[in-house]
Amino acid sequence: MGILEKQVALITGAASGIGLATAQRFAREGATIAGLDIATADETEWSGVRNTAPASILLQANVLDEASVQAAVTTVLERFGGRIDVLVNSAGVSSFGAAHELPTAEWDRVLGINLRGSFLVTKYVVPAMLARRRGSIVHIASIEGLEGMSQQLAYGVSKGGVVQMTRNMAVDYARDGIRVNCVCPGVIETPLTAPLLRDFKAIGDLVVEQHLLGRFGQPEEVAAAILFLASDEASFITGHALVVDGGYTAGRRYGA
Numbered sequence: 001m002g003i004l005e006k007q008v009a010l011i012t013g014a015a016s017g018i019g020l021a022t023a024q025r026f027a028r029e030g031a032t033i034a035g036l037d038i039a040t041a042d043e044t045e046w047s048g049v050r051n052t053a054p055a056s057i058l059l060q061a062n063v064l065d066e067a068s069v070q071a072a073v074t075t076v077l078e079r080f081g082g083r084i085d086v087l088v089n090s091a092g093v094s095s096f097g098a099a100h101e102l103p104t105a106e107w108d109r110v111l112g113i114n115l116r117g118s119f120l121v122t123k124y125v126v127p128a129m130l131a132r133r134r135g136s137i138v139h140i141a142s143i144e145g146l147e148g149m150s151q152q153l154a155y156g157v158s159k160g161g162v163v164q165m166t167r168n169m170a171v172d173y174a175r176d177g178i179r180v181n182c183v184c185p186g187v188i189e190t191p192l193t194a195p196l197l198r199d200f201k202a203i204g205d206l207v208v209e210q211h212l213l214g215r216f217g218q219p220e221e222v223a224a225a226i227l228f229l230a231s232d233e234a235s236f237i238t239g240h241a242l243v244v245d246g247g248y249t250a251g252r253r254y255g256a
């Protein structure tokens with residue numbers, strides 16, 4: 001028996017990368033998946049979810065658009081009898097640029113998807129969790145929500161916001177049976193990071209060196225941490241930011 005047996009999990013960003021790996025893992029653990037993404041999934045990859053958990057659905061919605069989020073959450077609640085046990089907010093985008101060269105529209109886009117988007121989905125999911133006095137929410141922050149990184153202003157600010165949003169939500173809902181945590185991944189090999197790792201190999205080599213384990217992470221390794229926080233295995237954990245970073249934030253290696 002899986003550790004999410006008979007649970008309904010809404011996962012944003014479920015068409016790709018960490019969200020997709022989480023959907024696949026949750027399905028293997030007995031959950032039914034309601035995926036939400038602006039993009040459609042690769043049919044072969046998503047069929048892994050559907051074959052394991054046949055009632056699963058993937059809805060198209062834009063987390064930037066409040067009406068689209070509200071409609072998608074309503075559809076999920078209608079489909080699954082008013083029930084969402086787990087919410088994972090994995091929809092996100094990356095961005096480059098220091099303050100003087102960052103277009104204001106790019107700041108708005110990144111903060112809008114990564115921070116406001118996670119707020120909006122949570123806003124519309126929480127009432128159903130409050131009604132059942134049960135729920136577990138996992139946001140996806142980043143090591144960049146804990147430390148600065150060059151040329152990553154909007155992204156880092158959005159992820160710092162996600163870490164603090166996790167704490168505020170944990171405080172607000174602790175006595176209502178709802179736990180709220182986040183993971184802070186290091187660099188994970190997904191379509192999000194593929195251009196960086198392909199086109200800026202010299203920088204990629206420097207960044208991999210900062211991961212003490214000497215490699216980038218895989219989406220399945222983040223999904224395992226998300227599963228732990230989402231499940232009753234983490235029943236006494238709320239308001240926590242769990243690094244899944246191969247030692248990136250643990251300290252520096254100087255080779256001595």
Ligand SMILES: NC(=O)c1ccc[n+]([C@@H]2O[C@H](COP(=O)([O-])OP(=O)(O)OC[C@H]3O[C@@H](n4cnc5c(N)ncnc54)[C@H](O)[C@@H]3O)[C@@H](O)[C@H]2O)c1
Nearest residue numbers: 013016017018038039062063091092142185187188190192
């Ligand atoms: N890959 C990494 O190294 C890494 C590290 C730390 C944190 N993260 C975070 O993990 C999360 C997932 O990233 P990933 O690496 O899997 O990226 P990804 O690009 O593989 O997946 C992100 C998904 O979000 C969806 N999405 C983007 N904008 C959306 C919108 N407006 N509405 C709905 N869906 C939208 C995309 O279509 C995509 O399917 C993101 O929040 C990202 O910031 C990733």
